[in-house]
Amino acid sequence: xxxxxxxxxxxxxxxxxxxxxxxxxxxxxxxxxxxxxxxxxxxxxxxxxxxxxxxxxxxxxxxxxxxxxxxxxxxxxxxxxxxxxxxxxxxxxxxxxxxxxxxxxxxxxxxxxxxxxxxxxxxxxxxxxxxxxxxxxxxxxxxxxxxxxxxxxxxxxxxxxxxxxxxxxxxxxxxxxxxxxxxxxxxxxxxxxxxxxxxxxxxxxxxxxxxxxxxxxxxxxxxxxxxxxxxxxxxxxxxxxxxxxxxxxxxxxxxxxxxxxxxxxxxxxxxxxxxxxxxxxxxxxxxxxxx
Numbered sequence: 438x439x440x441x442x443x444x445x446x447x448x449x450x451x452x453x454x455x456x457x458x459x460x461x462x463x464x465x466x467x468x469x470x471x472x473x474x475x476x477x478x479x480x481x482x483x484x485x486x487x488x489x490x491x492x493x494x495x496x497x498x499x500x501x502x503x504x505x506x507x508x509x510x511x512x513x514x515x516x517x518x519x520x521x522x523x524x525x526x527x528x529x530x531x532x533x534x535x536x537x538x539x540x541x542x543x544x545x546x547x548x549x550x551x552x553x554x555x556x557x558x559x560x561x562x563x564x565x566x567x568x569x570x571x572x573x574x575x576x577x578x579x580x581x582x583x584x585x586x587x588x589x590x591x592x593x594x595x596x597x598x599x600x601x602x603x604x605x606x607x608x609x610x611x612x613x614x615x616x617x618x619x620x621x622x623x624x625x626x627x628x629x630x631x632x633x634x635x636x637x638x639x640x641x642x643x644x645x646x647x648x649x650x651x652x653x654x655x656x657x658x659x660x661x662x663x664x665x666x667x668x669x670x671x672x673x674x675x676x677x678x679x680x681x682x683x684x685x686x687x688x689x690x691x692x693x694x695x696x697x698x699x700x701x702x703x704x705x706x707x708x709x710x711x712x713x714x715x716x717x718x719x720x721x722x723x724x725x726x727x728x
Contacts (some may be wrong), residue, residue, distance in 0.1 A: 443660050533558040571728070578727040581643065581716075582709045589705050590698055597660035602672065612661070615654045625667040627718065634719055638677040645719040646727075650709055656701045663697035664690060 500609030506583070530546055531539045538545045538557060546554040566572075599605075600612045631640075632647070667690065675685050716727045 446653065533560070534561060535559055535561060570723075574726050574728045577643070577725060578710060581647055581727055582706060584647050585709045586653040586702050586705050588647065589653050589656055590702060593653055593656035593660055593701065594691060594694070594698065595686065596657045597664055598690055600657070602659045602669075603682070612657075616658055618654045619658075623714065627714075630715075632719060640719060641721045641725075643720070643725045646716050649715070650705070651702075653705065656705065659695055659701055660694065661676035663694055667693055 527544060530544065534545065534557060541548070545557065548554070596615075600608060634640050634645045634649070638650070671693075672685055675689055679725055680688070720726055
């Protein structure tokens with residue numbers, strides 16, 4: 438505290454938050470505006486401690502010399518970033534090139550000066566894609582992906598909420614049974630999947646690929662493991678205030694689980710957008726084909 442004797446003063450006794458009163462008082466004492474703090478005289482030891490603290494916690498960070506190892510580290514990061522972006526850059530470049538130049542090795546952009554490499558750009562491939570009605574397929578992919586992700590979040594969050602907080606017979610068995618389905622390869626489920634979709638009348642229907650995506654065992658597991666870390670006292674307080682189970686899920690669980698839901702949405706988006714096997718199995722009409 439402020440009345441600590443000079444014998445017990447040490448840097449370890451001072452934290453960053455104490456600088457709010459130490460530094461201003463030090464400046465006022467040094468100029469003679471106010472007297473000593475708590476009867477402590479401004480001796481050499483006290484001045485030294487204040488100067489060290491002021492140097493350590495000052496907002497003005499002294500300039501740091503650039504070391505060779507820092508330069509090498511940044512170069513490695515830049516090279517790694519370029520390697521990660523190279524496929525996307527090649528994809529963007531190839532989309533504007535005629536077919537004869539798309540698979541040239543090395544890429545045309547490295548064979549000629551930059552102004553000559555860009556001179557062969559064309560919109561021919563975009564015209565061909567529009568002629569094939571790829572715009573409809575693109576819209577179908579966006580629709581299926583967005584609807585599936587939203588439905589997945591709703592279904593998986595409700596199922597995870599039940600497995601994490603509700604008590605009912607067979608809860609653990611159902612949870613472990615759903616997790617066990619992750620170990621089954623998709624190829625082994627195709628026959629049963631097709632038979633179920635055909636039985637319920639969703640064959641050659643876009644809903645036949647939207648609804649099944651919602652039952653993600655990985656999504657249930659991910660959200661359930663996140664939910665059990667939420668303090669149970671929040672639910673007890675909500676119950677005392679008269680909240681029902683659905684209100685607790687909507688107003689407490691979902692807002693607190695935004696990080697897990699975001700991770701699940703990203704994972705499902707990549708999986709559904711890149712999926713080729715299931716749409717090929719279920720859809721038969723070109724008007725509802727995805728990309």
